[in-house]
Amino acid sequence: MSVRHASFTLQSDRRPTFDDVTPQVEEALAASGITNGILLVYSQHTTCSVLIQEASDDVDYWGTELLMQDLVTVLEALAPTCRTEGQYRHPGPKHIVAAAGRDELPSWSLNTDAHLRSVILGRSQAVPVVDGAMILGEFGRIYFADFDQVRARERTVRVQVVGE
Amino acid sequence: MSVRHASFTLQSDRRPTFDDVTPQVEEALAASGITNGILLVYSQHTTCSVLIQEASDDVDYWGTELLMQDLVTVLEALAPTCRTEGQYRHPGPKHIVAAAGRDELPSWSLNTDAHLRSVILGRSQAVPVVDGAMILGEFGRIYFADFDQVRARERTVRVQVVGE
Amino acid sequence: MSVRHASFTLQSDRRPTFDDVTPQVEEALAASGITNGILLVYSQHTTCSVLIQEASDDVDYWGTELLMQDLVTVLEALAPTCRTEGQYRHPGPKHIVAAAGRDELPSWSLNTDAHLRSVILGRSQAVPVVDGAMILGEFGRIYFADFDQVRARERTVRVQVVGE
Numbered sequence: 001m002s003v004r005h006a007s008f009t010l011q012s013d014r015r016p017t018f019d020d021v022t023p024q025v026e027e028a029l030a031a032s033g034i035t036n037g038i039l040l041v042y043s044q045h046t047t048c049s050v051l052i053q054e055a056s057d058d059v060d061y062w063g064t065e066l067l068m069q070d071l072v073t074v075l076e077a078l079a080p081t082c083r084t085e086g087q088y089r090h091p092g093p094k095h096i097v098a099a100a101g102r103d104e105l106p107s108w109s110l111n112t113d114a115h116l117r118s119v120i121l122g123r124s125q126a127v128p129v130v131d132g133a134m135i136l137g138e139f140g141r142i143y144f145a146d147f148d149q150v151r152a153r154e155r156t157v158r159v160q161v162v163g164e
Numbered sequence: 165m166s167v168r169h170a171s172f173t174l175q176s177d178r179r180p181t182f183d184d185v186t187p188q189v190e191e192a193l194a195a196s197g198i199t200n201g202i203l204l205v206y207s208q209h210t211t212c213s214v215l216i217q218e219a220s221d222d223v224d225y226w227g228t229e230l231l232m233q234d235l236v237t238v239l240e241a242l243a244p245t246c247r248t249e250g251q252y253r254h255p256g257p258k259h260i261v262a263a264a265g266r267d268e269l270p271s272w273s274l275n276t277d278a279h280l281r282s283v284i285l286g287r288s289q290a291v292p293v294v295d296g297a298m299i300l301g302e303f304g305r306i307y308f309a310d311f312d313q314v315r316a317r318e319r320t321v322r323v324q325v326v327g328e
Numbered sequence: 329m330s331v332r333h334a335s336f337t338l339q340s341d342r343r344p345t346f347d348d349v350t351p352q353v354e355e356a357l358a359a360s361g362i363t364n365g366i367l368l369v370y371s372q373h374t375t376c377s378v379l380i381q382e383a384s385d386d387v388d389y390w391g392t393e394l395l396m397q398d399l400v401t402v403l404e405a406l407a408p409t410c411r412t413e414g415q416y417r418h419p420g421p422k423h424i425v426a427a428a429g430r431d432e433l434p435s436w437s438l439n440t441d442a443h444l445r446s447v448i449l450g451r452s453q454a455v456p457v458v459d460g461a462m463i464l465g466e467f468g469r470i471y472f473a474d475f476d477q478v479r480a481r482e483r484t485v486r487v488q489v490v491g492e
Contacts, residue, residue, distance in 0.1 A: 001165035001166075001167075001329035001492070002329070002492070003329075003364040003365050003366075003491050003492055005364070005456060005458050036167040036169070037167050037324075037326055038167075038202065038204055038324055038326050038366065040366055040454050040456060042454070042455070042456055042463065044463050044464060044465030044468060045465055046380065046381055046382040046465070046467050046468055051283055052210065052283070052287045053210055053279065053283055054210040054279060056254050056255075056256070056259060057255075057256065057258040057259040057262050058254070058255070058256025058257065058258045058259055060253070065254075066252075066253040066254040066255070066256050066259075067253075067254035067255075067276065067279055067280075069253050069254075070252045070253050070254050070276055070279075070280060071280055071283065073253075074242060074243050074280055074284075077242075078242065078402055078405075078406065079402050088394075088398045089388070089394040089395075089397050089398050089401075090384050090386070090393075090394040090395035090397075090398050091384075091385075091386070091394070091395075092384070092385065092386025092394050093386065094385040094386045095384060095385040095386055095394075097385075098385050112395065112398055115381060115382060115395055115398075116395075116398060116399055116402055119379055119380070119381050119399065119449070120284060120402075120448060120449065121283065121284065122286055122450055123380045123453060124453070124454055124455075125287060125288070126204050126206070126288055126290055126454055127206070127288075128169060128204060128206055128322050128324035129324075130169050130324075135206065135208050135322055136208060137208030137209055137210070137320075139210050140208060140210055156465075158456050158463055160365075160366055160456035160457075160458075162326055162365055162366050162490055162491060163167050163326060164165070164166070164167055165329035165330070165331075200331040200333070201331050201488075201490055202331075202366065202368055202488055202490050215447055216374065216447070216451045217374055217443065217447055218374040218443060220418050220419075220420070220423060221419075221420065221422040221423040221426050222417075222418070222419070222420025222421065222422045222423055224417070229418075230416075230417040230418040230419070230420045230423075231417075231418035231419075231440065231443055231444075233417050233418075234416045234417050234418050234440055234443075234444060235444055235447065237417075238406055238407050238444055238448075241406075242406065284448060285447065285448065286450055289451060289452070290368050290370070290452055290454055291370070291452075292333060292368060292370055292486050292488035293488075294333050294488075299370065299372050299486055300372060301372030301373055301374070301484075303374050304372060304374055326490055327331050327490060328329070328330070328331055
């Protein structure tokens, strides 16, 4: 039995992004040498999620897969994009002071919608690894979602594999 | 330490189904010989979820547990059942062509609501295994949910156990 | 490779509570002696969830972090607090009889909103452990959420670590 860790980065946009990271995760699994176990794809960012979804084939004008755009539409009704200060209770004054201490602009904290959307979708996906491959079925793909709409950022995706 | 994999199938319906699979999962755990570790119950289908919920005791005329019917009601408001082509952006024309190449009818792709509902609920549940038993508390049961309403299907449930 | 289990309790309230349990989980990890692997923080209660979220700094008059209050507001629209018997289909008559057999008051079962909210948010969080520490990024904190609004209770939080 062993444990292997890998990570890689990707660049997000100032709109919700959904990166199919299946190839990078498969590469990490192959490099781990583990053929049976549990693989965890994990977001250390609290405005991001990891999802398993069917590939949509079609994309919209922005390059977003249509099924993911439908997801954004549903989430928009549930936790609307933060367009005005005070729309949500967070961020409050102490949070803005703390953010300033990290050299963050106050407006960067107006991403409450992303915090809410991402915690509903979840931070990670665990996948069974059997005979050297992830069990993803005929259609499953692993996506890294970034819901933060206040700034484009480099994001880190974590892969942890436990098995033999 | 060892890793054990098991799977079993069930038959879904053309309405949301919630199968209590706790007995099958317990059987897979017992057969694994693992007494301490992490057990993952996993859906390889992207219109299905695995949930842990209290048993409802009462069922409606369709046999659906009342608490699960309440869940469907909430999800219906969030991501309404796809009743008309074009209600959601997915499936687009490329997806329909790809589906035809797999001998799928175009109407089978009108399950966008199921893709959305299931990704919000999640693909799997991880459960601690301690002294030979899953920790499910007094009321927890493991359910396999199939949200696809366009066709009844045989579904595969995966159980992966890592431990000793 | 080894498996270590720990648990601790906390006291919830008759309103949604969000306890930052990161210190207790870190303590359980340190006591486990495991430095690389997967750590699972898990709720055995079906009206509770485990979440990873940014700390909000500010709190409201009830002591609830503002970002968590925003989450409650979103969930209130999705699955409203159960205020009248019959608002949800669950609990039905058989459930009330079964609850009475456990010496539970009928009104204790009017927590359908909590069952729904918690299953949407999820029962657990899996976190990579690398070089002795959980990967939580700059801002991630682990919260135990209790959505049950019918009674205050002592709740058990489970921590399972698999690794080496």
